[in-house]
Amino acid sequence: MRVFIFMLTYLITSFAEKQDLSGKMLTFPEESDTAHVILVPNQSKSLPAVTLCLRFFSDLSRAQSLFSFATPTNENAFLLFKRENSVYEVDQGGQDIVLFWGLDDKRNEWNSVCTTWNSQTGIAQLWVNGKPSTRKGVRRGRDISGAPSIILGQDQDSYGGKFDRGQSFTGMLTDVHMWDTVLPYPEIVLYMNRIPQKTDGNVINWRSLEFTRKGYVIVENQVN
Template identity: 30%
Template sequence: MMANSLVYGLVLVCMITGTTGSFMVTDNPYEQYTTHRWPDWTTPRGGYWTSSPSPGQDLTGRMFSVMSGSVVTFRGPLRYGNINAFTVCLRIIAEATPGAAIFTLTTSNSATLTLRSMPSGYELTVGQASKNLQPVSAIPSFGKLWPWTSLCVTWDSNTGMTQMWKDGKMSVRKGMWRGQNFYGPATMTLSGFEGQVTDIHMWDKVLPLSGLRSYNQGWGYPFGNMLSWRDMGYTSQGYAILENAFESQGGPAEKDSTGKQQRRHWRRHGELGNVVQGGADSVGGCFGLRKRCGKSQVLLE
């Protein structure tokens, strides 16, 4: 009886201690993919918290509509060790608000990376260093995945070189925070803009031009190993809605060897094809030369 009382007392103390913090203490590593803020779950104050099932969720063909004042946090798999380079890519539809943070990344050693929209281009902050980046040099083969704006940022600790890509344009390379490292799993927070976001990926390396081109075109790119839209843990607070993503149209049309304009292709995230029939969520997970998925038929080329 005394032993049972002692165990009960210890559990009660742990629960009281846990409610004063931000995260629930658990021995289950999968719990760390989602945030459990006990005060907000037990006594909500000005907003609702929702979270993804552990350990992550396939968000292919989905997008978050983020309203003003809301916060969405994304978490990838648990991993530890130095991060000497990275590539971060995402697609957004947002109104231009100078100074607004598009996203903020944090890691275990409290190092941060923030991308802000500026009147002329963007501002990237890595650690304690900031650089203005303006994608101006067009690469014709990249094109644009309408209606989305595809953004990618790369950084290499060994050289300090950072670069930004926006649709079919790239910025010049600039040096910043050379020799520094990130450490541990990555967490991305969206809280500074109003609009839609999808296809968030992060890699622990600088993607080659071919990988960046594939991401920009919306198919054939490797999924992120630090953050992946195919396996994402997330937490949202406030007015943020997870819904079906807009269908994407590749463009602009390019000329073939005969000089004629090629017809544009409709692309779904990670796939290339012509959507014959169906809605926004009708072709997710369809692969092969020809396959029916729900009420839609997709012909891959």
């Protein structure tokens, strides 16, 4: 298993390209079980907390994966999944919770999403277009550890693969940032309002992103 993980990490980093994607977006033009983007994190240490922010544009009403973070021991170490319109799921370490229900998101428009989780308290929360969810507890006292496999466009049902076409993302993604802390509320407000922030993500940074595209995925200028 260790040899497999080493080889997988080597292959990912060998073919990865690093770019400043400011003003750019990733376009996933069609439903598939192959098209995805592998992100190489800026660090691979254990995560005692997470803030994940991204923007997406899609016309899908079915379930779709927005962000999939797997480790060798858990394919859902941190998953942001949209079940249907206005219903989001955060899966941390194999335990999933619904954090957003009944507040409007928009099809065929840009949606801004941030989610936070703190292992010390277990508290998780979600913001969509500036509106917060209730705060709920999940996997208190357990950091995220293990070599990460981070994928956009697909939900990993095994480490680095086993994709389901019916859970694939179709549309555009941009401004993906991930931190190893819970971002202060004022910083989340800045992100929601597209105002420049004090710090970029220190785990995933859209302005300095190392990534590999697989299948039919295009980097384009962002369309507002």
